[in-house]
Amino acid sequence: MKLLVIVAFLLIVATQSGAAAELSAEKTTSTTPGKVPGAEQQATQESRWRLGFAFGYGLRTNPLVQSDDIPIVVDIDIGWFGDRFFFDNGDLGFTFADNDRVTASLVARVNSDRVFFRRTDTRFVSVDATGMPLSEAIQVEVPDRSFATELGVEILADGSWGQLQMTAHHDISGTHKGYELFVDYGYGWRNQRWYFEPSFGLSYKSEALNDYYWGVREDEANLALPAYVAGDGVNAHARLALSYHVNRHWTFLLVGEFERLNESAAASPIVDDRNVFGYFAGFGFRF
Amino acid sequence: MTPRALFLLLTLVPLTTVADVDVADQSMQLTVKPVLCITDKRTPSCQMSFLIVWQSAQTGYYCLFSNFGEAPIRCWSNELSGHTTDERSVQNDFRYWMQKANSELQLAAVTVEVLRLDSDDRRRKRRRRHVWDIN
Numbered sequence: 427m428k429l430l431v432i433v434a435f436l437l438i439v440a441t442q443s444g445a446a447a448e449l450s451a452e453k454t455t456s457t458t459p460g461k462v463p464g465a466e467q468q469a470t471q472e473s474r475w476r477l478g479f480a481f482g483y484g485l486r487t488n489p490l491v492q493s494d495d496i497p498i499v500v501d502i503d504i505g506w507f508g509d510r511f512f513f514d515n516g517d518l519g520f521t522f523a524d525n526d527r528v529t530a531s532l533v534a535r536v537n538s539d540r541v542f543f544r545r546t547d548t549r550f551v552s553v554d555a556t557g558m559p560l561s562e563a564i565q566v567e568v569p570d571r572s573f574a575t576e577l578g579v580e581i582l583a584d585g586s587w588g589q590l591q592m593t594a595h596h597d598i599s600g601t602h603k604g605y606e607l608f609v610d611y612g613y614g615w616r617n618q619r620w621y622f623e624p625s626f627g628l629s630y631k632s633e634a635l636n637d638y639y640w641g642v643r644e645d646e647a648n649l650a651l652p653a654y655v656a657g658d659g660v661n662a663h664a665r666l667a668l669s670y671h672v673n674r675h676w677t678f679l680l681v682g683e684f685e686r687l688n689e690s691a692a693a694s695p696i697v698d699d700r701n702v703f704g705y706f707a708g709f710g711f712r713f
Numbered sequence: 714m715t716p717r718a719l720f721l722l723l724t725l726v727p728l729t730t731v732a733d734v735d736v737a738d739q740s741m742q743l744t745v746k747p748v749l750c751i752t753d754k755r756t757p758s759c760q761m762s763f764l765i766v767w768q769s770a771q772t773g774y775y776c777l778f779s780n781f782g783e784a785p786i787r788c789w790s791n792e793l794s795g796h797t798t799d800e801r802s803v804q805n806d807f808r809y810w811m812q813k814a815n816s817e818l819q820l821a822a823v824t825v826e827v828l829r830l831d832s833d834d835r836r837r838k839r840r841r842r843h844v845w846d847i848n
Binding site: 512514521529580586616619671673 | 749750751753755756826828830832833834835836837838839840
């Protein structure tokens, strides 16, 4: 039901922005024979909205113990980009510098580490953390963690050498009270309808951030889930994306992602797999 | 409607609307390949060779036009069908159309879309949380 409401909203907004785009396109391309619009090379105004969705099949593995992987069947993309302010799938930004070399913005966002904690199970186990049998089975559940609102600076740069994104975000909600530094580099190759883009990067997670999400507090610990204090660490990630433009709106997509959790997070008793894999194959639609 | 039927419908819609044919005369068919050209910052224009094929139910004197000039690209006399290639460097959408000689009526037209995928706004290329999100 919720999905239907979102899709209906998207269609209404897209219909309005689409109508405006049609009018704009009509102005720039409707000509009588004899005129030479191609030579005039009219500049068309880019819509401030970026609306789209993708459907297909994908998965993101969950590094937590007693957890389920995260399926991706339908995904929605909503963005609005003004001269200064922008909204990008939940991120709110204010751009304070934009020139030939870089674009710098203040960005408020929700931390992404929390996403794994919504798909965990409660189980009864009969061995302790060292593998020794317990006299009776005890209930073990992955501790709940909250979303953190973070504020930070984002620097974007691009050129013939590729594109670079650097961010520094600090918690402003008092949730983990830590910070994260992130850098990502990507380079894309296009051959008409085909596009291939590998990218990779690192993210430094402060001790407070890492411990909030990956640590186990004394009051959460038991014989099967020992207390754990996580230190800071650096995650590494890489991504390969391949797309084929069927037409102006539809694109066929193949994407694979990999993230390696930092050593301190990986050593946590609530982490089962240090590597997080993601993939998606399907069709994307841009209004 | 079953999910499978919906999937087929959604995937076939874009494929069947690739060629935007304005049919003024049902007896004339015009096909252009390719009908989509993609540009970006590194390749700001498309250097393409377009294959144009037409077929009519009636023999006649037909001419092929485009937005790039007043003169026809090519004319055919007393023919039912024809084809030609047209080399272009393009940056914007444009149209090919067929006309009968001594007539202003466009019998069939096809729009070639030029899609610019690189935005000048770097913020649109931020790494986001969508696994599928790519240019």
